[in-house]
Amino acid sequence: MNTLNAVTTAESPSVRQMQGFIREKLAVDVKLLTGDTIQGAIFWQDQDCISVKTAGADMLVWKHAIAFIQPRS
Amino acid sequence: MNTLNAVTTAESPSVRQMQGFIREKLAVDVKLLTGDTIQGAIFWQDQDCISVKTAGADMLVWKHAIAFIQPRS
Amino acid sequence: MNTLNAVTTAESPSVRQMQGFIREKLAVDVKLLTGDTIQGAIFWQDQDCISVKTAGADMLVWKHAIAFIQPRS
Amino acid sequence: MNTLNAVTTAESPSVRQMQGFIREKLAVDVKLLTGDTIQGAIFWQDQDCISVKTAGADMLVWKHAIAFIQPRS
Amino acid sequence: MNTLNAVTTAESPSVRQMQGFIREKLAVDVKLLTGDTIQGAIFWQDQDCISVKTAGADMLVWKHAIAFIQPRS
Amino acid sequence: MNTLNAVTTAESPSVRQMQGFIREKLAVDVKLLTGDTIQGAIFWQDQDCISVKTAGADMLVWKHAIAFIQPRS
Numbered sequence: 001m002n003t004l005n006a007v008t009t010a011e012s013p014s015v016r017q018m019q020g021f022i023r024e025k026l027a028v029d030v031k032l033l034t035g036d037t038i039q040g041a042i043f044w045q046d047q048d049c050i051s052v053k054t055a056g057a058d059m060l061v062w063k064h065a066i067a068f069i070q071p072r073s
Numbered sequence: 074m075n076t077l078n079a080v081t082t083a084e085s086p087s088v089r090q091m092q093g094f095i096r097e098k099l100a101v102d103v104k105l106l107t108g109d110t111i112q113g114a115i116f117w118q119d120q121d122c123i124s125v126k127t128a129g130a131d132m133l134v135w136k137h138a139i140a141f142i143q144p145r146s
Numbered sequence: 147m148n149t150l151n152a153v154t155t156a157e158s159p160s161v162r163q164m165q166g167f168i169r170e171k172l173a174v175d176v177k178l179l180t181g182d183t184i185q186g187a188i189f190w191q192d193q194d195c196i197s198v199k200t201a202g203a204d205m206l207v208w209k210h211a212i213a214f215i216q217p218r219s
Numbered sequence: 220m221n222t223l224n225a226v227t228t229a230e231s232p233s234v235r236q237m238q239g240f241i242r243e244k245l246a247v248d249v250k251l252l253t254g255d256t257i258q259g260a261i262f263w264q265d266q267d268c269i270s271v272k273t274a275g276a277d278m279l280v281w282k283h284a285i286a287f288i289q290p291r292s
Numbered sequence: 293m294n295t296l297n298a299v300t301t302a303e304s305p306s307v308r309q310m311q312g313f314i315r316e317k318l319a320v321d322v323k324l325l326t327g328d329t330i331q332g333a334i335f336w337q338d339q340d341c342i343s344v345k346t347a348g349a350d351m352l353v354w355k356h357a358i359a360f361i362q363p364r365s
Numbered sequence: 366m367n368t369l370n371a372v373t374t375a376e377s378p379s380v381r382q383m384q385g386f387i388r389e390k391l392a393v394d395v396k397l398l399t400g401d402t403i404q405g406a407i408f409w410q411d412q413d414c415i416s417v418k419t420a421g422a423d424m425l426v427w428k429h430a431i432a433f434i435q436p437r438s
Contacts, residue, residue: 158338158339158340159336159338159341159343160338160339160340160341160343160352163341163343163352164352177326177328178326179325179326179357181326209354210356212354212357213324213325213326213328213353213354213357214324214330214344214351214352214353214354214357215351215352216348216349216350216351216352217349217350218349219348219349
């Protein structure tokens with residue numbers, strides 16, 4: 001499988017996985033480079049940010065600050 | 074919803090959300106990669122920076138240093 | 147050997163090595179810039195992310211957060 | 220106000236604000252991603268760096284390492 | 293000497309120095325942004341990564357995570 | 366003074382200042398994002414790296430890891 005293109009497109013596996021998280025309103029942990037873990041559901045994404053619905057106010061999270069996203073077990 | 078384009082434009086959801094924060098002079102927490110949290114209202118944004126009105130002098134904050142922005146509850 | 151091109155392509159050694167990890171379902175340690183080490187097998191990669199199958203739920207890991215990947219000894 | 224363009228130009232608000240700091244030789248705090256705060260006046264800027272006049276020798280500071288700049292109160 | 297071009301090429305001094313490390317199988321310390329120091333010999337490089345032969349398994353190290361490389365004294 | 370162009374060129378002030386450091390073999394402190402400070406003289410620079418002559422072996426330092434450079438007082 002060769003899924004590596006020079007430019008990220010709407011068809012990239014990571015974009016599709018994020019779209020799945022959004023569609024299913026999945027409860028996820030978003031681990032940041034600051035060490036913080038945000039718990040919530042991803043509401044939308046664009047090139048630079050994701051919006052995370054948390055117990056408090058929605059958070060606008062910069063993708064450059066994300067280490068990983070993992071569905072909550 | 075497919076909101077991921079190769080280039081960030083003025084129509085990107087994250088740009089529009091920031092424009093909403095600016096228009097409404099919303100009190101926000103800006104969490105930085107340094108671990109600092111800045112409390113204030115966003116005054117303007119451009120490609121590289123945001124300007125945050127705080128209790129002290131206005132701060133010119135580099136977007137590359139932002140982890141997330143959250144309206145204050 | 148001159149393997150340095152201006153643009154990463156599917157033929158780059160690092161991409162091929164990652165494809166080998168994926169094909170062989172190799173147990174690896176993924177060390178992140180947060181200091182976390184993820185243990186698992188890489189499931190797929192694209193330009194921005196890798197998917198890591200762990201003992202818990204699969205993790206979507208951003209490449210910009212990876213320090214190194216090492217097969218588990 | 221739509222100040223977000225795909226490319227930073229000499230007319231960007233952040234560039235103009237930096238030019239103001241330079242012109243007025245304003246005393247500023249430059250907070251870095253290392254956690255260090257540099258106190259001084261900005262002497263010039265270009266695409267990659269700013270030059271900061273401090274009590275000691277001038278410092279060549281990389282923009283990628285800046286979290287924020289704030290006029291000293 | 294003016295060695296600064298807009299794009300890194302196979303003729304850049306840093307690329308040539310890395311190629312020398314590889315050719316001579318030089319024992320080096322690779323200091324990472326995580327604070328870790330990897331001891332080994334560089335096996336190959338491409339645009340994104342270097343491969344480091346260590347006492348354990350080979351490590352695939354992302355260049356964006358490297359602070360410096362120094363031959364071991 | 367408008368020294369901000371979209372692309373760094375050999376004529377940028379920061380490049381010229383670095384060239385001055387190199388030409389004068391100036392003793393400098395190079396502060397890294399890891400918190401380390403390297404003491405030495407800059408030997409050459411290219412787009413990605415600088416070479417620093419230290420008391421030990423020469424160090425190949427990635428520019429993305431530099432916070433600031435300051436002549437030693």
